[in-house]
Amino acid sequence: MKINAGIVGLGWFAGMILESLQDAKEICVTAAADIDKKKAEEFKQRFNVAKIYDNADDLINDPDTDIIIISTPPFMHAHLARKALLAGKHVFLEKPGALKPEDMQELVDLARKKNLQASIDFVMRRNPMYLIQKRLCEKGTFGLPERAYLENYAHDDTLPPQHWFWDYEKSGGIWVEHGVHFFDLVNWLIGPPLGARGSKYGREGYNFVDRVTGVAFHPKGAVVSYYHGFTKPEAFENTIFSLIFERAYTKTEGWIPITLAVDAMVTPETDEFLTGDILDEARTFLPGIDVRLEKRELKKFPEGSVFQGRGKRFESTARMEYVFRLDRDRWEVYRACVRQGILDLVHAVKGQKPEPDVTLEDAKRALDVAKMMETAVS
Secondary structure (H helix, E strand, C coil): CCEEEEEECCCHHHHHHHHHCCCCCCEEEEEEECCCHHHHHHHHHHHCCCEEECCHHHHHCCCCCCEEEECCCHHHHHHHHHHHHHCCCEEEECCCCCCCHHHHHHHHHHHHHHCCCEEECCHHHHCHHHHHHHHHHHHCECECEEEEEEEEEEECCCCCCCCHHHCHHHHCCHHHHCHHHHHHHHHHHHCCCCEEEEEEEECCCCCCEEEEEEEEECHHHCEEEEEEEEEECHHHCEEEEEEEECCEEEEEECCCCCEEEEEEEECHHHHHHHHCHHHHHHHHHCCCCCEEEEEEEEEECCCCCEEEECCEEEECCEEEEEEEEECCCHHHHHHHHHHHHHHHHHHHHCCCCCCCCCCHHHHHHHHHHHHHHHHCEC
16 A cells, blocks of 8 residues: 655755655655745656645645645644644654644644654664664663764855744744754663753854754763854865763764764674674665675783773773764765655554654654753853
8 A cells, every 4th residue: 555645845855855755665745735836836847746735734635645744944843733633644744843842742642642643854863873873872882871972063055144044933943943853863872861951152243043052961970962053164064973982982974974983992792793783783774775894903902901990890802993884975865864764654654563763752852852952041
């Protein structure tokens, strides 16, 4: 059975979604809606969409659509998702899904009441580079995660001062519009924080915030810091995410990372886990995307060497560097992650699994952290 979907909001990301689903056998985007009739017609021609509407209500009430994909600016997400759920449609939301945690909780409750499936586009969850870090956290391979940091130097060359991104009423601000990606990632890796605080920095001569910093305090003493700055040309942007364990450092680079470096004090057992089970799982985690591994010995320790850190004693035979690398460029990986998120929702709609891997409860937890950052300003 093929699922029919309709998409609301036909900007750049809608095109990304349609490109990612072009050869999908389980879902077909049969309808699209945008208030800009010219944009809608161009979208119809580009992607051969059967039905075009100039308002969201008509698309939502189309009896032939099963899933409503919402890719509008953030301030419209919760309103449209509520309408779709009330109309008996399953929902796939672009992040953040709502501007406030309480609005997302309303969607959670409504979807549950209507027995409908819903998910959100947290693409980080689909990336094999982050899966590897997830498994290291779960297995305790290198001890407890004690620290993580995100440095996001994002581009603003397509964001003029009048863009909705800078308007808190429309975007929710950087923590909500963009930060939820990484709040969800860290929640997935090590669990939600016990508390957080943040600061905001306005652009000189303008009435908007273009940089934010924050720190979150997680269970078992883990401390996570965040920086987002929208100040660079796209050709010069950079994103670094690093997770520090008691016996390992991990680092990814790029908004959609294609490499992960792990610098670790290892034993033969942990080396076998990294080069065996964890690599095997990563290679099949994102369909169509393979993972390569390069490793090199940084230092060999004498047999029986015992070390101490954080008051704990442990053995290690070597300090090794492992570089995991995806075999596609970031745009191919991005499209594959978007595709997998939508297909995961389709599988839940078909009853092949009880719920999607990424739920609206996850979206609510990410918004909870964003709210902490916004309201507990230092």
